[in-house]
Structure formats: structure tokens, C-alpha cells
Amino acid sequence: MTEENLLEIRDLKVHFEIKSGILKRTAGVVKAVDGVDLDIRRGEILGLVGESGCGKTTVGRAILRLVEATSGSVKFKGRDIFKLSSTEMKPLRREMQLVFQDPYSSLDPRSKVGDIVGEGLRVHGVTDRKERYRRVLEALEMVGLQEPHMRRFPHEFSGGQRQRIGIARALVVKPSFIVCDEPVSALDVSIQSQVLNLLKDLQQELDLTLLFIAHDMSVVEHLCNRVAVMYLGKIVEVAEREELFGNPQHPYTQALMSAIPIADPKVKRERIILPGDPPSPLRPPPGCRFHTRCPEAIDICSQEIPQQIDLGRQHLCACHLRQPEPDAVQQPA
Amino acid sequence: MTKHQHDFQPSTNSQPLLEIHDLRTYFFTRDGTVKAVDGVSLTVERGQIHGLVGESGCGKSMTAMSILRLVDKPGRIVSGEVLFKGEDLLKKTRHEMTAIRGKQISVIFQEPKSSLNPVLRVGTQLIEVLRIHEGKQRTIKRKDAVEQLRSVGIPDPDRRVENYPHEMSGGMAQRVMIAMGMACAPDLLIADEPTTALDVTIQAQVLDLIRKLRDEHEMGVILITHDMGIVAEMADIVTVMYAGTAVEEAPTVELFETPLHPYTQGLIASIPVMGQVKERLEVIPGNVPNLIDMPPGCRFAPRCKARIEHGLTRCEVEEPHMIEAKPNHFVRCWLYEGES
Numbered sequence A: 001m002t003e004e005n006l007l008e009i010r011d012l013k014v015h016f017e018i019k020s021g022i023l024k025r026t027a028g029v030v031k032a033v034d035g036v037d038l039d040i041r042r043g044e045i046l047g048l049v050g051e052s053g054c055g056k057t058t059v060g061r062a063i064l065r066l067v068e069a070t071s072g073s074v075k076f077k078g079r080d081i082f083k084l085s086s087t088e089m090k091p092l093r094r095e096m097q098l099v100f101q102d103p104y105s106s107l108d109p110r111s112k113v114g115d116i117v118g119e120g121l122r123v124h125g126v127t128d129r130k131e132r133y134r135r136v137l138e139a140l141e142m143v144g145l146q147e148p149h150m151r152r153f154p155h156e157f158s159g160g161q162r163q164r165i166g167i168a169r170a171l172v173v174k175p176s177f178i179v180c181d182e183p184v185s186a187l188d189v190s191i192q193s194q195v196l197n198l199l200k201d202l203q204q205e206l207d208l209t210l211l212f213i214a215h216d217m218s219v220v221e222h223l224c225n226r227v228a229v230m231y232l233g234k235i236v237e238v239a240e241r242e243e244l245f246g247n248p249q250h251p252y253t254q255a256l257m258s259a260i261p262i263a264d265p266k267v268k269r270e271r272i273i274l275p276g277d278p279p280s281p282l283r284p285p286p287g288c289r290f291h292t293r294c295p296e297a298i299d300i301c302s303q304e305i306p307q308q309i310d311l312g313r314q315h316l317c318a319c320h321l322r323q324p325e326p327d328a329v330q331q332p333a
Numbered sequence B: 001m002t003k004h005q006h007d008f009q010p011s012t013n014s015q016p017l018l019e020i021h022d023l024r025t026y027f028f029t030r031d032g033t034v035k036a037v038d039g040v041s042l043t044v045e046r047g048q049i050h051g052l053v054g055e056s057g058c059g060k061s062m063t064a065m066s067i068l069r070l071v072d073k074p075g076r077i078v079s080g081e082v083l084f085k086g087e088d089l090l091k092k093t094r095h096e097m098t099a100i101r102g103k104q105i106s107v108i109f110q111e112p113k114s115s116l117n118p119v120l121r122v123g124t125q126l127i128e129v130l131r132i133h134e135g136k137q138r139t140i141k142r143k144d145a146v147e148q149l150r151s152v153g154i155p156d157p158d159r160r161v162e163n164y165p166h167e168m169s170g171g172m173a174q175r176v177m178i179a180m181g182m183a184c185a186p187d188l189l190i191a192d193e194p195t196t197a198l199d200v201t202i203q204a205q206v207l208d209l210i211r212k213l214r215d216e217h218e219m220g221v222i223l224i225t226h227d228m229g230i231v232a233e234m235a236d237i238v239t240v241m242y243a244g245t246a247v248e249e250a251p252t253v254e255l256f257e258t259p260l261h262p263y264t265q266g267l268i269a270s271i272p273v274m275g276q277v278k279e280r281l282e283v284i285p286g287n288v289p290n291l292i293d294m295p296p297g298c299r300f301a302p303r304c305k306a307r308i309e310h311g312l313t314r315c316e317v318e319e320p321h322m323i324e325a326k327p328n329h330f331v332r333c334w335l336y337e338g339e340s
Ligand SMILES: Nc1ncnc2c1ncn2[C@@H]1O[C@H](COP(=O)(O)OP(=O)(O)OP(=O)(O)O)[C@@H](O)[C@H]1O
Pocket: A016, A017, A030, A031, A032, A050, A051, A052, A053, A054, A055, A056, A057, A058, A059, A215, A281
């Protein structure tokens, strides 16, 4: 494991069995995550994008061990977390936090904000009340809220403020890594920008590493240092932000980017309109999973699964038609 | 000249397809009067896509529902005019409205699946709609339904016509809704967040379809969305709503290049635009006001920086009017009023 990676995910699979009937027979297996390789570097914001149901949330939950992985490994600071006992896992749980998508349902409506934010401290053994109060206040102030807010209930806050409370709840235990699962998707644009700026500031000030899950490419471009694109349980492309947005290589990434409406009426682009819908993860197509919609598909695509290769400049892509640039491989980054 | 005082001549050829003047729709609740739509004026020409944007709860859907006269209790349209081909829809009988809704104005909603009947095959539902529109002149068969599905780009329409709604994806169900909406060849299509529930690659298919149908049928479209990207790509003209009122209206390029209203300026600056990375996004401080206790003057005043910069005092006491600040560019803000 290289020093620069905080997390290394290897061949991660999360399959869900669907049971049906009174005998609860297995009626099928949802291959939500099906062989994901991904490194998350220390101090970066890594964006994970892809369409609904492609497995983004499941990757995030598997990393935090909130869902049982079927196979594969996740190393956090060099230790394979799937091999740790729950006692060994506990300190790591403090270091790895989660911010949810929905600021409305993720906060207990009957608890005061101070208790919601302080909950993690209690769990992680901060017994001194004064100490807890001090840390909760510190976390709230970091996200731009104040002392009187501690005694209020979630319904008294707007969506953007609630999302700040969710972020404060994650920050209070001083984590080194946070999975942000679509933290701004439920927010209006004028509120969304407040939360995005806040995340950017906090990441820099506190030297955090973030996995930022989103389906909105423009949000990801604004915030992230590197971006991974997922399609039907697999990562199809990973690169630095400028490289990915300036030089997308995978046909799916290219289509995804061309499909995003740009809020500038003078920008006119050639649209790649993909036919059909993404296939069901219950019956993923053989070979390249994108071949049923890919405008460039050739014969081999429906037979062989393309491997992730480095095209150069640490630009990883899994497509039979993309080969490394001859000069760019093997050079130190 | 204030916009809702526009002179309009009934039934000339240059007459717009739809003209709304100072529409107001209120909800009379136990907590007070919710002014959901409180002064909206807009015009839709044939073959034009008019984008209606604004943040959640600002009254976009209620504007659409008011045009269609589908506002339920405790809501009521309290004033205004909705001129469709020169005739005021607010003066029509319920019976006349049903006919107009079926034949000349179609609507598609955000959640296609909840608008389809879950226990009927989509083919059956489509045939039913086609029968209503064709009257008794012709017998409608399965193959007409198949054709209709094909026309909205549903692959394998022969098989799909037998599907129940739950057997379809969101994008496909939305196409079925559009197929039904188009069955009567409407003059006006109201699309209320037609792609919000869909993925981007599917959204692109549906937007493409709406554009194509507009071109083919010279249909006027009101496209409701909160996505400024969709507006930029689809609309010819845009109305921006804030807290129940229209605050700005301009041709799309003009609106994005020279937004006049401080809210629109803030909105445009706060969107992350692909290909234009900024170190920081603009922020509009504060929140949308409660529609029950609306501030007396300009609704945006509590969040408006321009008001302070320009030392305007009337903003908090007197509501500004919608004025034509530049040709075809309307705005409701004291910064542009009273200069004459
Ligand atoms: N507990 C579960 N049991 C069965 N299937 C599941 C479960 N959790 C997730 N899935 C399925 O796994 C797939 C991936 O789901 P996941 O929530 O990870 O997607 P996502 O990329 O986060 O999507 P979204 O953008 O909609 O949040 C989906 O098909 C989903 O229906």
C-alpha cells in the first residue's frame, strides 16, 4: 500500500439476494457492486458519479461496513477492515463518517440539535458533559451555526441548515475520512452553493479526505480533485478532474457529459443520445456492461469484460477500444 | 408601462397562444392565507418554449394548475386573466374546460407513474385517450396505440403496448405520458418538471423528444423546471419566479447574459456550470420567506445585497411592479423603476 492512499478498494462485490414466496427462496441476485477497484488518496475529494442504481451508495456503505460486502477488500490506512473484529473496528468507525443525502429524514425530529450532533461523542466515550458541549459548539460553529441553535429542533431549520447539522454531526468526532452521499441533491441551487463552499473550506482547513457521491457532474467538477465514473456496479473511468472533464475517454462518460444541460445558452454541443435504459443489475449483460447502449460497441464487447487500464497520466479506463498512449505509460506521475 | 397593463387586442392573427395577466391563486388555510401565486404574467407564442424557473415552493406548479383550472380546495384563483387564443379560461364553465384540457392543452407531470393507471395496460390507456379525441369517426385499434408509442421513440412498441406501468422504467413511462398528451395534437403543452425524476441520459432523450414535437406541431410549451441548465438549453424565453411572483422575464440568452433582478443574478452566479470551474460559488444568504407572512415590500428584500448597496429604502415597504426595463426584458425591482 502506498503512503498516498488512505483507502484501497480491491475487487469489491456487494450482492443482494432477493427472496420471494413463503419459502423465501432466492429469486435472484442484485449485483449492486460487482468488482470495484478504487484508490482514495489522502487529502483529496474524490467524486463518485453515475446514474441512479449504479451502486454508488452501496460502495460508500460497504467502505464504512454499514453493509456486508460479498467479497473483495477495503484497506484503510493499510489495514483490511473486513478482517477486523467489531472491537478493532470501533476506533475506525470514529475516523470514518457519513453525511446523508436527505437532510429532512436523516435527523431525529424529537432530538434537539445539540443532542443530535453530540450523539457520536457519547458513542465514542466522551463522557464529560462540559467537554461534549465544547466539542458540539465547535462543530456547529465550523458549519456556520451558533450556540442558541443547540436547543432547537430540526424542523425549525431550512434544508441547507439541516444539511449543515448533518455535516457538524460527522465532524464532531474529528474524522479523517467522510463519505458524503449526495449531500446537496435535495437542496435548491442557492442553498446548494452554501453547502458546497462549506465542504470545500472544511476539507482544506481540517485536511479531510472525502468521497463525494453525486449524480450531478457539474457539482462534481466544481468540488472534486479526482472523479470516478460508475456504470452498473463497476467503475468505468477514473482520472484527475481536469483530465476527466477535458479528455473523457470511456464512451459512457462521454455520453454522460454530453447529456448534462449546461446553464449557458450560448454553449452549443453535439449531444450523444444513448438509446434505451440502463439494464437491470439483476441480469447485467455479459462482457462490457455498457455494450447494450454503447455507440461504439464491437463484437468482443458482448463477450469479454474490459479491464481497467492506465491510459497514461493515471487516467484509468475500462474499454476494449481504449489503449494506453505509447509514451505516457510507466512514467512516474 | 407595467406589464399587466399591456393593451391586447382580442382575436388578431398576431395574437399569442397564451397570455396570463396578473394571476393570483391563494390557499385559505387555518394558519393563514398562502399566496402561492401572487402576480404572475406571461405570454406563450406558438412554437415557443417558455421556461418557468424558480426554487422549490415558489409557485411554478400552482401557476400551471391555475391555467388548467385544476386548483383544489382550500386553494382558489382569486384574480387575473388566462387568455388562451384570446379567450379567458377563468370564465369558462367546468364543462368547457374539460373539453379544452382534453383537446387543446395537454399536461405532463414530474411523476409519470403516479399519473398512469397502475391496473391497466398502457395500450388500453392509450386507446382510451385516442378514442376520446377521435370521437366516433374512426375505430381506434391496438395498432394506433402501437404507432403512438413508436412516435415517441419507445423501442419495441409492439411488445411494450402490453406492459403495465410498473413494468416500465421511469423514462419509458414518461414517454407514454407524452404519447397520451400528444394524442390530441395540443396547441399548448404544459410540462411540469418532466425529467426531474429521470437520469441524465434518459432526461436527454425526453427533452429531445419535446423539442422535436414542438418543431413538428408548432406547439407552444410551458416548461417548468428548477434546473437552469435545462432552461438554458430548451427555452426561447424565461420567466423567473420568486416566492409566488414573477420577478423577471427575458429571452433566454439575454437573461443569462444580463440578468437584471438581484435574485436572478444571484441564482445564475450560484450554479456550478460545467466547464467553468470557479474557486467559490456565489451564495444568496438567507432563505425563501414564508408564503403566509410575506414581507410587505419586495419579497426578496430580506436577502437582497443590491438594496443595501444602493441605499434603497422603499424596497421594504412598497412592492415593485413588473416593468419593461429594456425591450422584451421585464423586471420587478425598484432599481429599474421610477427612472423615467
Ligand atoms: N438492501 C438492498 N437489497 C436489495 N437491493 C438493493 C439493496 N440496496 C441497494 N440495492 C440495489 O442495488 C443497486 C444499487 O443501489 P445503490 O443505492 O447503491 O445505487 P445508487 O448508485 O446509490 O443510486 P441512487 O443514485 O439512486 O442513489 C440498485 O439496483 C438497488 O436497487
